[in-house]
Amino acid sequence: MTSQDAIPTSHQKALLTTQEFYLLCESGTFRECAKAELLDGEIYTMNAQHRPHVMAKMDLYDAIRDRLNDTGSTLRAVLEATVELDAGNAPEPDIILTSEPYGEGAIPGSSVALIVEISDTTLIMDMGKKQAIYAQAAVAEYWVVDLEGGKLHQMWSVKDDVYLEKRALPFGAKVTCETVGQLAVTLDIGPAYRT
Numbered sequence: 001m002t003s004q005d006a007i008p009t010s011h012q013k014a015l016l017t018t019q020e021f022y023l024l025c026e027s028g029t030f031r032e033c034a035k036a037e038l039l040d041g042e043i044y045t046m047n048a049q050h051r052p053h054v055m056a057k058m059d060l061y062d063a064i065r066d067r068l069n070d071t072g073s074t075l076r077a078v079l080e081a082t083v084e085l086d087a088g089n090a091p092e093p094d095i096i097l098t099s100e101p102y103g104e105g106a107i108p109g110s111s112v113a114l115i116v117e118i119s120d121t122t123l124i125m126d127m128g129k130k131q132a133i134y135a136q137a138a139v140a141e142y143w144v145v146d147l148e149g150g151k152l153h154q155m156w157s158v159k160d161d162v163y164l165e166k167r168a169l170p171f172g173a174k175v176t177c178e179t180v181g182q183l184a185v186t187l188d189i190g191p192a193y194r195t
Contacts, residue, residue, distance in 0.1 A: 015041025018090045018106075035080070039129060041088040047121065052147055056189050057094045057118045060145065063185040064095065064116075071182040075113055076101040085109035085137035091130065094118045097180065109137050113180050116143045127153065136161045140179040145189065152187055154178070 016024075021038040030036040033045040049057075057079070065077040078096045084106040085091070093115045100111035115134055117126040126144045134142045135158050142163065144153040150171050155163035156178040169175050169187065177183035
């Protein structure tokens with residue numbers, strides 16, 4: 001080592017790109033995890049999904065899919081697909097509305113009209129880090145279904161990397177998507193889904 005070589009004075013994170021993350025996924029690195037996501041260059045593994053989470057996700061997915069079909073929308077609802085937002089973010093949301101469901105690789109972030117996360121134990125992450133990532137990627141609308149709190153958090157109108165418009169709706173209410181025309185569903189999510 002020469003006197004010109006810098007000696008690190010603190011620990012530094014090694015952040016991954018989406019391409020490096022995909023290589024790890026393809027090699028089977030995360031096969032023992034329920035799922036893995038790349039958020040701000042860091043890998044997050046997720047817990048197994050239990051019935052309240054799964055059934056809330058499936059019922060909301062069915063309602064969204066059926067409404068899209070009824071209105072003749074060209075958007076498709078997709079479950080748990082990786083969305084490549086940028087070079088350091090490849091989340092795997094619970095429900096995605098995309099104009100590009102077919103093709104190779106991850107769903108392009110630019111094709112996403114709505115992301116939905118079902119939150120039973122992840123509310124802080126979903127309302128914090130993920131909300132910031134989705135806003136920075138200009139995802140037009142973001143919903144968080146708070147199973148414990150009995151409400152849906154709806155966010156839209158992105159400007160300067162934040163959602164300017166927000167509201168919370170109780171389970172049983174009708175939610176109208178602000179960025180996808182004619183998409184409105186009733187939140188038929190009751191006490192059976194609570195964790």
